[in-house]
Amino acid sequence: KAGVTQTPRYLIKxxxxxxxxxxSPISGHRSVSWYQQTPGQGLQFLxxxxxxxxxxxxxxxxxxxxxxxxxxxxxxxxSTLELGDSALYLCASxxxxxxxxxxxxxxxVT
Amino acid sequence: QQQVKQSPQSLIVQKGGIxxxxxxxxxxxxxxxxxxxxFPGKGPALLIAIRPDVSEKKExxxxxxxxxxxxxxxxxxxDSQPGDSATYFCAASTGASGxxxxxxxxxxxxxxx
Numbered sequence: 001k002a003g004v005t006q007t008p009r010y011l012i013k014x015x016x017x018x019x020x021x022x023x024s025p026i027s028g029h030r031s032v033s034w035y036q037q038t039p040g041q042g043l044q045f046l047x048x049x050x051x052x053x054x055x056x057x058x059x060x061x062x063x064x065x066x067x068x069x070x071x072x073x074x075x076x077x078x079s080t081l082e083l084g085d086s087a088l089y090l091c092a093s094x095x096x097x098x099x100x101x102x103x104x105x106x107x108x109v110t
Numbered sequence: 111q112q113q114v115k116q117s118p119q120s121l122i123v124q125k126g127g128i129x130x131x132x133x134x135x136x137x138x139x140x141x142x143x144x145x146x147x148x149f150p151g152k153g154p155a156l157l158i159a160i161r162p163d164v165s166e167k168k169e170x171x172x173x174x175x176x177x178x179x180x181x182x183x184x185x186x187x188x189d190s191q192p193g194d195s196a197t198y199f200c201a202a203s204t205g206a207s208g209x210x211x212x213x214x215x216x217x218x219x220x221x222x223x
Contacts, residue, residue, distance in 0.1 A: 004153070031209055033209040033210070033211075035211075042213055042214075042215050042216060043154070043199065043201075043211075043213040043216075044213075045209075045210045045211060045212070048209040048210065055209075056209065056210050058210070090153050090154070092209065094209050097142045097144075097159070097203070098144070098156060098159065099144070099156065099209060099211060100156060101146075101153035101154045101155070101156075102153050103151075103152055103153045104152075104153050
């Protein structure tokens with residue numbers, strides 16, 4: 001089976017812009033979660049989607065949002081980008097308790 | 111209460127050594143404890159996981175030891191190799207939280223040849 005795929009892999013944006021990241025989970029996995037990884041804060045949970053519904057949300061401002069489609073693919077959006085949003089954004093798909101991460105999207109905000 | 115504390119921050123061992131990475135948690139509702147390995151430029155890869163009803167689990171050269179009363183768990187890497195050099199993260203979640211993993215701070219392991 002193919003693993004979790006994320007696009008794009010790298011992205012450079014300017015403060016104030018918005019960005020949309022995409023994630024395709026492992027075939028058959030219906031749960032998709034998003035995490036932010038930074039050197040200072042480590043790995044932090046953003047939100048989880050299951051069957052197109054947000055099931056759980058971390059402590060991030062409303063500028064961070066997401067959605068899931070009927071084929072389980074997910075997107076996350078960050079509006080009004082800030083310099084502090086520069087990070088590796090990871091998507092994980094889940095089957096049972098096990099979560100499998102994609103390679104991430106490296107977002108740089110200038 | 112949701113934190114997972116991981117130590118050491120970095121670790122250097124010689125090839126064949128047994129690095130040990132420790133994690134401690136406070137939330138007694140945590141019931142799933144995975145370990146992830148991450149190489150530069152890659153996403154975390156699931157190594158091994160344990161539930162609190164088991165005190166030890168071994169998969170290949172990786173062993174988790176779990177102490178429920180102390181709320182601690184650790185990763186041992188037997189016969190470590192230079193290819194094991196990576197950052198290791200412990201994590202925890204509850205059944206009620208679904209996918210929400212709470213991660214430790216990470217340990218950068220270097221295995222010298």
